[in-house]
Amino acid sequence: MNPGAYFSRHAQVLVGSLGRIAQQPLAAFMTMAVIGVALALPLLLNVFLQNARAAGGNLTDAYDLSVYLDKKADTARAQALAKQLRLRGDVATVRVITADQALTEFRAASGFGKALDALQDNPLPDTLVVTPTLDAGTPQGTESLKAAIASMPDVQVVQLDTEWVKRLNAILEVVRHVVLLTAALLGVGVVLIVSNTIRLDILNRRAEIEVMKLVGASDGFTRRPFLYAGIWYGLGGGFLAVILVTLGTVFLSGPVAHLAILYGSDFRLEGLGFVSMLEVLGASAALAWAGSWLSVRRHIRAIEPT
Amino acid sequence: MIRFDQVYKRYPNGREALAGVSFAVASGELAFLTGHSGAGKSSILKLIALIERPTRGQVIVNDRNIAAIKARGIAQFRRQIGVVFQDHKLLHDRPVMDNVALPLIIAGVPRREIDKRVRAALDQVGLLGKEKSRPLELSTGEQQRVGIARAVVARPSLLIADEPTGNLDPDLAREVMQLFKRFSDVGVTVVVATHDVHLIESFDARRVRLSDGRVVAGEVPA
Numbered sequence: 416m417n418p419g420a421y422f423s424r425h426a427q428v429l430v431g432s433l434g435r436i437a438q439q440p441l442a443a444f445m446t447m448a449v450i451g452v453a454l455a456l457p458l459l460l461n462v463f464l465q466n467a468r469a470a471g472g473n474l475t476d477a478y479d480l481s482v483y484l485d486k487k488a489d490t491a492r493a494q495a496l497a498k499q500l501r502l503r504g505d506v507a508t509v510r511v512i513t514a515d516q517a518l519t520e521f522r523a524a525s526g527f528g529k530a531l532d533a534l535q536d537n538p539l540p541d542t543l544v545v546t547p548t549l550d551a552g553t554p555q556g557t558e559s560l561k562a563a564i565a566s567m568p569d570v571q572v573v574q575l576d577t578e579w580v581k582r583l584n585a586i587l588e589v590v591r592h593v594v595l596l597t598a599a600l601l602g603v604g605v606v607l608i609v610s611n612t613i614r615l616d617i618l619n620r621r622a623e624i625e626v627m628k629l630v631g632a633s634d635g636f637t638r639r640p641f642l643y644a645g646i647w648y649g650l651g652g653g654f655l656a657v658i659l660v661t662l663g664t665v666f667l668s669g670p671v672a673h674l675a676i677l678y679g680s681d682f683r684l685e686g687l688g689f690v691s692m693l694e695v696l697g698a699s700a701a702l703a704w705a706g707s708w709l710s711v712r713r714h715i716r717a718i719e720p721t
Numbered sequence: 722m723i724r725f726d727q728v729y730k731r732y733p734n735g736r737e738a739l740a741g742v743s744f745a746v747a748s749g750e751l752a753f754l755t756g757h758s759g760a761g762k763s764s765i766l767k768l769i770a771l772i773e774r775p776t777r778g779q780v781i782v783n784d785r786n787i788a789a790i791k792a793r794g795i796a797q798f799r800r801q802i803g804v805v806f807q808d809h810k811l812l813h814d815r816p817v818m819d820n821v822a823l824p825l826i827i828a829g830v831p832r833r834e835i836d837k838r839v840r841a842a843l844d845q846v847g848l849l850g851k852e853k854s855r856p857l858e859l860s861t862g863e864q865q866r867v868g869i870a871r872a873v874v875a876r877p878s879l880l881i882a883d884e885p886t887g888n889l890d891p892d893l894a895r896e897v898m899q900l901f902k903r904f905s906d907v908g909v910t911v912v913v914a915t916h917d918v919h920l921i922e923s924f925d926a927r928r929v930r931l932s933d934g935r936v937v938a939g940e941v942p943a
Contacts, residue, residue: 623812629772631828632827634796636827
């Protein structure tokens with residue numbers, strides 16, 4: 416058989432199996448809906464995880480290092496240190512807050528103006544605010560930057576509050592594992608659902624399979640329409656899952672945006688991207704195909720003409 | 722060509738359907754298997770089509786010892802055999818066209834060729850023009866002829882039929898038998914199991930009479 420005829424035969428079976436599914440639209444829709452719901456749950460969780468990560472990533476301020484210089488060091492020294500730091504590959508920006516500026520800011524912000532006037536000297540040191548580059552903005556990266564800065568002359572204290580960032584990351588890591596576990600369990604569920612649906616299809620068409628085998632159909636030929644039916648169930652279910660996740664994202668985007676505004680952020684919930692949608696369809700089709708394969712392998716062989 | 726050599730068939734329930742059956746049918750010959758129901762006619766046809774395996778003895782079909790055909794090779798083997806069933810075994814949810822085309826689709830015959838050959842087969846059984854009918858819209862005799870068209874459409878070298886006239890009135894039955902005779906005239910080996918000895922009296926053909934799983938008479942009319 417030439418390749419063209421081979422593909423046209425497969426295409427015929429592919430379309431034929433879709434036609435067969437369309438003959439029982441309600442039953443087919445139910446199967447697809449079950450697949451869709453099963454896939455939508457881990458997908459929605461994953462969308463939230465990705466968004467939480469993105470939100471965490473926006474809070475780069477949390478990774479800023481406050482470098483307090485020795486009181487003995489003057490402003491020129493502070494500028495020199497800032498210049499030196501700016502040359503580092505892992506530093507994005509360095510802002511110099513001189514002792515005078517700091518005092519002015521403090522006076523304005525704290526409301527302790529009168530009390531501060533009583534002081535003879537400015538008690539505040541010169542300060543450098545160091546922002547690491549995006550690449551170096553990891554907990555490890557900032558830790559090593561902190562150590563490097565702390566060992567420089569005239570640096571008294573380097574402050575870095577990463578504890579809560581570490582905790583957030585740990586929480587996200589737990590959530591990620593929950594997502595994986597849920598996805599794995601529901602993925603197995605999809606395989607079993609399709610396997611059972613295809614098993615019923617096979618039993619319903621027992622007489623037909625028998626006749627096909629009698630006139631010389633191989634097991635492979637007999638299996639093909641059922642395997643393709645499985646792929647259609649998977650694609651249909653995947654499509655419904657994408658719709659459900661998109662609807663879910665739209666449903667939640669309002670409240671999330673409101674919450675973000677209260678935190679003074681313009682954060683927006685990101686839904687599934689186009690590539691992710693294709694991935695969902697592919698994965699769903701693959702799971703459903705596996706399910707129909709499980710069924711077909713056992714039940715088609717068991718049907719023999721008598 | 723078919724040869725049975727001391728063939729025994731015992732079913733799992735202990736019933737011995739064939740007890741040392743030997744006979745041969747030459748290429749292009751028409752042969753009738755006769756006998757009461759339960760005499761072993763159907764068992765012989767099942768062995769030929771590899772639906773069952775012999776318990777003992779040798780079965781040669783188309784010069785092949787069927788014992789050498791593994792499970793994987795059965796499908797390919799059956800494509801050389803046309804089978805006609807008493808209950809037609811048609812697919813009721815498909816039109817006549819699709820039913821008859823099934824062996825060609827399985828064999829991977831191109832679409833255009835399929836249409837042509839299905840029409841030719843339907844013409845042979847006198848059903849040209851019924852392509853779009855559903856089997857249940859046809860009479861029993863017509864359904865049987867659809868089954869025959871399906872059996873011959875792939876031009877098998879061997880045609881076997883199990884009580885093909887069982888549900889037909891005498892005129893229709895005679896017509897169907899004459900159809901089988903015509904196929905043997907053009908070189909197809911035809912084996913027909915039937916209990917209707919009167920019907921086949923006028924046919925010039927080999928007869929293998931069975932009783933209780935044994936051949937009690939096998940003759941070729943002069």
